[in-house]
Amino acid sequence: MANFAKSNAPSFSVDVYQNEFLPEGAREVNAIVTVTSTGGGTTGGMPLPTADPQVAVSSQGADAGVVVMVDCSGSMDYPPTKMRNARDATAAAIDTLRDGVAFAVVAGNHEAQEVYPGGGTLAVADETTRQAAKRELRRITAGGGTAIGTWLRLADRLLASADVGIRHGILLTDGRNEHERPEQLAAALEACAGRFTCDARGVGTDWEVKEVTGIASALLGSADIVADPDGLTDDFRQMMESAMGKEVADVALRLWTPQGAEIGFVKQVAPTVEELTDRRTEAGPRAGDYPTGSWGDESRDYHVCVEVPAAGIGQEMLAARVSLILPAPGGGAPQTLAQGLVRAVWTDDMAATTSINAQVAHYTGQAELAQAIQQGLDLRKSGDEAGATARLGRAVQLANTSGNADTAKLLSKVVDVVDAAAGTVRLKAKVAEADEMTLETRSTKTVRVKK
Amino acid sequence: MTMPQLDQLSCPSCAEPLEEEDRFCQACGTDLKAALEHAGRPQDSAAGGAAPPADSAPWSSAPVPGPAAETPGHARSSASEEASDSADFTLPPARGTAAAASFPEAEATRPPGPDPRTSDPRTVPDPREGAPSGGLQALVDQAGPPPADEETGSGPEALGPRCVACGTGAIDADGYCEHCGHKQPLERDHMEQELPALAAASDRGLRHHRNEDFFHISESSTPDGGRAAIAVVCDGVSSATRPDEASAAAARAAGSALEEAVSVGTHPQQAMHEALVTAAEAVNVLAEDGPLEPSKNAPACTIVAALTLDGILTVGWVGDSRAYWVPDDRSAPAARLTEDDSWAAQMVAAGLMAEADAYADPRAHAITGWLGADAYELDPHTAAFRPETAGAVVVCTDGLWNYAESAEELTAAVPADAVDRPLHSAQHLVGYALDGGGHDNVTVAVVPFPPEEVGAGSA
Known part of the structure; x- marks a missing residue:
């Protein structure tokens, strides 16, 4: 034990x-x-309680495996900076890998290809393999469609090939999952759930929020939008650091x-x-x-x-x-x-x-906030302006009373706030697509009770 | 309904012979209440199904140490009709300790013959409603007959002590049933103690989830051989942090202080005053040595104490716990000996409200004096009496006197033989409060007076 x-x-x-x-x-x-x-952050990569002792002792950080899945569908070339930024971001993520961590890079379009190391295995991170992986990255070119389920299944096979305790994926997409049926993605998610965790990111504004959040949710990872491809590098580095910090x-x-x-x-x-x-x-x-x-x-x-x-x-x-x-x-x-x-x-x-417990009341409100945003945006898309105004107004009110400033700020890009305390809002006539997608993607983010 | 296949004249769980007053099997603690409800209950058994206490215990010049305080007493039911589901309210803790085994079960006083009423098949309780748990006695007597209701058990879970509420689950390390989740009774839920000169009983009641009352009874003697009986009763303030600890600390501190003071010959009224101050200090200390729950006050409790010595009855109190004088000759006047530190008492004293109206007010029980670090100022009250006749002092918390406020009402509730059988009277009065609804914890000490007359001639 x-x-x-x-x-x-x-x-x-x-x-x-x-x-x-x-x-x-x-x-x-x-x-x-x-x-x-507690106690995890400073000891990232140290032996795990579940680890095979031999693996754990032989090399620090050997108990984690990470697969980066990069979208290389044709749309990634429009504009070309998107593909370049994705390559740079992946390179930054690879630089963040600790020595000894097993990793692989997968390029995905309507099918999934191993970019590095190939052969159905993971490489062990060190200076040589990191450089080699980054060289291989440059060979990725954009073309083809999008079938995310195939990417996940390949990542699963690769991660299963290594004897590691922490198995994690990082998935980047810029488009809709158009080249497989929704059931195929759902089946892939079901097959992968519990086998590895995965963060998902949508770059640009041509992807489907519910697909990306659905992947993160099923695989117990985070979801976010990277509206500006320039922001990818920081985001990838951060995701990788967080993955490196996982210990159990x-x-x-x-x-x-x-x-x-x-x-x-x-x-x-x-x-x-x-x-x-x-x-x-x-x-x-x-x-x-x-x-x-x-x-x-x-x-x-x-x-x-x-x-x-x-x-x-x-x-x-x-x-x-x-x-x-x-x-x-x-x-x-x-x-x-x-x-x-x-x-x-x-x-x-x-x-x-x-009396209602303050924590229970707070999180009941936060859950309602997420729901109000979802419903409000759905109603807005379906053309029900009155309904959307009511729900988003309620969301503004909840974000205001609970001190969820980030969400309040995102909401204010979609509605004009007349009276935050009362929840009186007007729908903005013109909303940037990125703003709406950001709000939807981040609607589930909560804040904690002010102590 | 599943009937256990066994002798209907005995406990369905362990085959112990039953007695008509039993609410619970005296051996294993199985709930027999359902049976009693079918059969009707004897009027005088309100104090519970415990066997009559050893009422022949004489006052002796060499006091015999009684059972240790806090040992759980007889398994006994909440007697209220509303408590139809009183099954988990009853038992000594399922995981009894060795210390608990020291309680002398009055085996000799239990008639071995079955009561005819219990031979009615309907009166045999369904063990599933009861408490076929490895209660106190079952633990003591491991070699005794195994529970006979295996058919209602649930396989492997039935090993060891089982839940008093569902009779099925084992008890987890936190004191909850692994099957139905019910909290198992604590030792403190029901306490009884008997000394030659006095006795006390305390119960959680039917509406509170823990017993925040506490008592301390003891005997002491003066340097010149005078014998003293000491009873202290405390009621933890529910709106305070750790009220249960406060009442226990205060009762123990005051009791020890009185014993000590008597033994060195301190004047009773001064001893009483000092004991109250000592108790207050003991409660104050609690505020410092533990976390205070937010939105709650510092640990606090009320206190009432009675000391009988040399024909003088001395009482002392802070708060709304009371002492009553109940004369042996019921035609003589009874009296309340204490004056509450409470909103109602103040309203009456100030002539602003009639007594009945004041006590009916929701604010009646707001106390204006208590022991605790946040008390405005400590104002210990003491009073001394020289009763001319024999009688008993009833020292109690509001859990009792809410159901018998005036001295006359209370006296009517006290059994006629209170002077001879103080424990029985204490049990009876606790049962009286439970029958009335048991809305609060209830604690009663009964101090016969003068002690010299108790059991005179049999010593």
Whole structure:
């Protein structure tokens, strides 16, 4: 069993924020579960608890594998700076690779080709391989269509060829997934989910927001827009650094609930809103696992809503036990990294039962904010101006009251804000496409409660 | 309904013979309440199904140490009708400690014969509603008969102590059922203690999720051989941080201070005053040594103490916990011995409201004096009495007197043999409060007076 006290791997902690007091007959229990992993950031690449010790000892950072997938469809040449920027960005990402990390570069159009190292394997990063990879990058030319599912499947095969703990992909596209059916992409995502994590980026404005966010969501990575190709290099370097910081993969959020309880929902609510409810896999009696991907030095919040059987006044019940589970290599007993308790206490104290926990209220608002933006933009596209105005007005109001300044700023590029507190807005007559796509892509980004 | 296939005259869980007053099996703690509800309940059993206490315990010049404080007492039900689902409210902790085993179960006092009513098949409780858990006694007697309701168990989970609420799940490390999630009772949920000279009982009640009351009873003697009985009852303030710790600290501090003061011959009223100050300091210290919950006050509690010594009855209090005088001769006048530090009492004292109106007001229980670091100023009240007749002092929290506010009402609730059987009376009064609704934690100490007359002739 891994020794977390001694190793440099991060240690996890779980904090639960809730109002546990319920009035008579009430069943719904809400809690915000904050999961923090610390100690990771400074030890990136050190041996992992799940690593094969021989690999871990032999070379620092050998326990991660990264595949960069670069769109090289024909549209990447319009304008030609796009392809050049993508090459530069990929080169910068390669420079960020730590020695010992396994990596590969894939060029994607209507099919996927290995750019480096080839032969269905990953290269181990060092000065020589980094230079070689960058040389190969220059040979990429634009042409052909877009079938992202094939890129992901190739990345999966390559990552599976290496014995690494952290498997991560970085995917860049500039166009719609036009050369395969949506079901093919969905099938590829389903096949890859849980096998590697993937960040997705859309460059320019000709791509489909829901495709890119869908990839990131399914593969537990981040999604963003890089409207200006000049910004790609920084973004790629940052993504790679964040990938290098990951130390523990395949962490699951395990939820035990009592007999007769129903799960209302399980959502990640910070740093972004991510619905997890339907991604449950059963894990023993009354328990289920929700995937959280890989963790570095970071903190995330989850909103758990459980309906428990009502009990009498004065009773106390454990409504949920939330634990972070690390599967053991080779299918042994999984390791519990940390856990927290969500309680339910029935009382006739009105003051206790009517107060709403600040964290729960905040994230309920953040989730509604993301939803209001999505609905508002959809209504706007469908020509329902009144509906769009109402929803985006509500979004402005929520962003304002919760202090989500970034989202408020993005909203102000799509609507003219008349009164932020009241949520009174007018739709802008002319909205830059990049602004609208940025707002949509980043609509799920949340802020934390001001302490 | 699944009926256990066993002798219907005995506990469905462990085959222990039943007694008519039992709410719970005395051996394994199985809930027998359903049975009692079918059969009707004897009027005098409100204090619960514990076997009658050893009421022959005489006052002796060499006090025999009683059972340790805080040992869980008899398994006993919440007696309220509303608490139809009182199954998890009852037991000594499922994971009892060795210390818990020291409670002397009054085996000898339990009639072995079954009550005819329990032979009615309907009165055998369904073990699933009950508490066929490895309760206190079951742990003590590991070699005893295994639970007989295996058919309702759930395979591997049925090993070891099981949940008092569903009877199915095992208990996890945090004290919750692994099956239904119900919190398992704590030792402190129900406490009883009996000494030769006095006794006390405390219960979580039916509406609160923990017991924030605490008591301390003890005996002491003066340098010249005078015997003292000491009872301290404290009620943690719910709106404060860690009220349960506050009440425990205050009760222990005041009790020890009184014992000490009596043993060196301090004047009772001065001893009482100093004990209250000592208790206040003990609570104040709590504010410093732990985190304060945001939006809550520093740890705080009320206190009421009674000291009987040399024919003098001394009481002291801060807050709204009370002491009553209940004469043995019920035709003699009863009396409330304390004056609440409460909004209602102040309104009455100031002549602004009639007593009944004041106590009906929602603000009635806002207390104006308490022990705690944020008390405005400590104003310990003491009073001394020289009762001319025999009787008992009932020292209690508002969990009791809410259901019997006046001295007359309270006296009516006290069993006639309070002077002879203080524990029984304390149990009965706790049961009285639970029958009334059990809206608060309830704690009662009963101090017979004068102690010399208790059990006179049998010593």
